[in-house]
Amino acid sequence: MSLHIGNYQVEPGEKKNGMLEVGEHDPKLPMTLICGKEEGPTVLISAGIHGAEYIGIQTAMELSREIKPEDVKGNLIFLLVANPSAFKDFVRFTVPEDGRNLNRMFPGKEDGSLSERIAYTMVNKLYPKADYFLDIHAGDTSERVMPFLYFPGGASEDVVEASKNMAKATDMAVRARSGSLIGACGCAGAHGIPSLLLERGGGGVFTREEVELYKQDIRNILIRLKVLEGEEVHTVSQSEVNKATYIEAETEGFWYPALNAGDQFSSGALLGEIRDVWGDLKKAYYGEYDGIILYQTVGMGIKEGDPLVAYGMMEEGE
Template sequence: MKDAAITYGGLCVPQGQTKHGNAPILDTGYSMPITVVNGAFDGPTVLITSGIHGGEYPGIQTAIELSNELDAAKIHGQVILIHPVNTQAFKARVSYCVPQDGKNINRVFPGRKDGTLAEQTAYVVSEEFQSRADYYLDLHGGDLHEQLPNYVYYPDVENREVVRKSLEMADMLEATFQVKTTNWGGAVGGAGYYHNLPALLIERGGRGLWSREEVDSYKANIHNVLRFLQVEEGEAFRPEKKATTLVDSITLEATVDGCWYPCVELGETVKKGQKIGELRDLFGTVLEELAAPYDGINIYMVVSLAVSVGDPLISIGKL
């Protein structure tokens, strides 16, 4: 049986209550807004993060609204929300990275206590939050220059019980694709790999936009997962249309600075070797042509004209 009162980020929350506050990121002077919902009844602990990438607004707005709408008097267990993780990028309207060090938090898990701000942020999320959770949902939303369908990543780790529980949660979501990840430097991959934590990275929306319809749908899906986990009361349901399982995915990155011209549509089926885009310089000269690495589906693409070396461009999921 869990202690009646719980403490996260310096917030001590009695059973049956909710508190908002700011969790410090070690001694950096920076913090993350968090909400701790300590349910009136015993149950599992669910961690929900948003805004690991500061321009992914559907997930951030969903977490903000959930932080005010979840009723501790009706919760079985605890729900811990961070909204957003990367507050610095959110405020600066910066894609992917922490402005202070230029690093992508979703590439540096489990982080470092003595590292840069991105690494210290990952360390806090990993050690102070993930390590104490029973389940984990990481809410994303297509960054300022990205376009993608509704889909979900789950950690493909050796612990098959973690995979099984992750997929059970994934089946409660309305999603076009389910994709396994072995990115242990990511929040969800790292959660499964380092903490044996069933976890999902959920993708919704894009292009630096959010809508009432998207957020309401996002929240309905999260509530359905919480009901499935018996954290919220009520019956969970499986969406009528099951997601397509992709056995692998590869994201192609820019090898040069320049302009990006995709030549396939989101969701389009492609053949191995098919041209899927090209990079040109500012005079319009083609610098590189990109080809599909295998037969698959275009599940993600950058829609900005300008790209820099190392930027992701397009992801092909393997059927």
């Protein structure tokens, strides 16, 4: 069966590159469409919702070039850079045209700001085609994250379980339930699409090792979904975070994290401090329970309300 997205139609055994239109005067979004020779599920893979998260973008670009239609059962939709202006301008978190976080704008608005229009385009032009959804992120320019992923906790139980099944196909040590419905992954889950948001690395850079690990994770998922043939590769056992805490700065200043992404700590451990320009302590943050650092800000200059640390309490995975 052929695949039709926007102005593009791809027949079985074909691959096409194209640009997805948002609004008449908006940036167009680059995509690659792969229509397999045999029938199967359609998997949407997006990257670049945060434009400076280059590990995810590079992973999506390489996989879209490497995977051949004759090896696919079903269809693959690669949205290569969902936030192109942030990608070009090295902007963290937001869409430069409106200063808003695209991953907080779903399901979007047809006549809203640019971030809302991009979200609306994804929800209305891509989600209806997708049986599964993978949203590839990374630590932004000011962040470091351990390799982990979110699955949508606000979806129906069958969608949650299907999402967790995909999560277990990856070689990421931690999976975490997200209750958000305003991000791309959570919104897709609410639309009945099993989904994941994947995280790795940071600093606005990528390494060859990180990209290859990400590519293996995505291939593992596609093998589990029977879109690709092969054997899953696993070297890491996975645990689930059953509680997560997100700390935001209560004051501006200079941020000094005490731990690294992926570090485990005991209840009461120092997580980081905010100091003023003279080095005097303004605020210290401590862990409320035994946990693991999922991600944290590594940029020194912070303002009130900036994210500082996300950490979780783990239970043993299956």
